[in-house]
Amino acid sequence: MSEKIVQLNEEVIKGQIKELVRDSVEETLNELLEVEAEKLTQAARYERNEQRQGYRSGHYSRNLTTTSGDVTLKVPKLKGISFETAIIERYRRRESSVEEALIEMYLAGVSVRRVEDITEALWGSKVSPATISELNKKAYVHIEDWRNRPLQGGRYPYVYVDGIYLRRNWGGEYENVAILVAIAVNEDGYREVLGAAEGMKEDKDSWVGFFQWLRGRGLDGVKLVVGDKCLGMLEAVGEVFPEAKYQRCIVHFYRNVFSVVPRSKVKLVAKMLKAIHTQESKKAAREKVKAVVKELRSMKLKAAAKKVEDGIEETLTYCDFPSEH
Numbered sequence: 001m002s003e004k005i006v007q008l009n010e011e012v013i014k015g016q017i018k019e020l021v022r023d024s025v026e027e028t029l030n031e032l033l034e035v036e037a038e039k040l041t042q043a044a045r046y047e048r049n050e051q052r053q054g055y056r057s058g059h060y061s062r063n064l065t066t067t068s069g070d071v072t073l074k075v076p077k078l079k080g081i082s083f084e085t086a087i088i089e090r091y092r093r094r095e096s097s098v099e100e101a102l103i104e105m106y107l108a109g110v111s112v113r114r115v116e117d118i119t120e121a122l123w124g125s126k127v128s129p130a131t132i133s134e135l136n137k138k139a140y141v142h143i144e145d146w147r148n149r150p151l152q153g154g155r156y157p158y159v160y161v162d163g164i165y166l167r168r169n170w171g172g173e174y175e176n177v178a179i180l181v182a183i184a185v186n187e188d189g190y191r192e193v194l195g196a197a198e199g200m201k202e203d204k205d206s207w208v209g210f211f212q213w214l215r216g217r218g219l220d221g222v223k224l225v226v227g228d229k230c231l232g233m234l235e236a237v238g239e240v241f242p243e244a245k246y247q248r249c250i251v252h253f254y255r256n257v258f259s260v261v262p263r264s265k266v267k268l269v270a271k272m273l274k275a276i277h278t279q280e281s282k283k284a285a286r287e288k289v290k291a292v293v294k295e296l297r298s299m300k301l302k303a304a305a306k307k308v309e310d311g312i313e314e315t316l317t318y319c320d321f322p323s324e325h
Helices: 010-041 087-093 095-108 112-123 129-147 204-216 231-240 250-258 263-277 282-298 302-315
Strands: 055-066 069-079 158-170 173-185 191-198 224-227 245-248
Touching: 010 055, 010 069, 010 129, 129 191, 173 204, 191 204, 204 231, 245 250, 245 302, 250 263, 250 302, 263 282, 263 302, 282 302
Parallel strands: 158 224, 224 245
Antiparallel strands: 055 069, 158 173, 173 191
């Protein structure tokens, strides 16, 4: 395995995000052009009614250069009525705002009313809720494709997992929902976001389902799972990855110790804990633990000493793996 195992291929990630935005910008603008044509003709494509104004006569292509790459616009051609769109010129002047708005919609789950405000700011008129709904459906197809992509990074010996709680609006009511996240390092030393999924809560069933979903997409070769001391997650790891070892997240462990330490002594205790994890071997780390526990007790921090004594071993699993990693 590579000596510098934790690396981030930023160019590849940036390229993937840029292509996702480019495709979404192109699709969004073409949909808006179609909606504008329907409003002008007062009829959908192939629809005949008494209010219809003009007729469609196909499309012509127009290239538009953006910071995310070239997009191809399919501009509707109309007979009997002039089709003058302000969308393209507006977009030319404010394309960075369009990209930011798209990313905001994808990642923040913005409301229809919010999207209406954004489109009004960008193009001068509000887009109907029905149009926004259709655009968002198509946009989220790209996100789902990414979430369910096959994992092709080879074997992933190190996997980092966590549950992040977010507030979600469901039927007008807000509730806390756990988002289960996994990041891994493959054998070539590159870090990759494997996936994220709604878990509702961090129980065993949610974690088992999450890990099985990752395995189904190609997660293999797991040797070490790093995460907080969540009972549901620990049980799920033992069931889905029985050969993998567990490493308790050091940051979470430190926070747990700090919870019983006076604020005035947190920095000193943090320095003492870090000294444990800078040792070159597990044997040396264990010897350092004894000294730290003794010192904590002399400082009358018995609760902190007990937490260190009882939980430190779970944070030393990494010592069983190559030091260069």
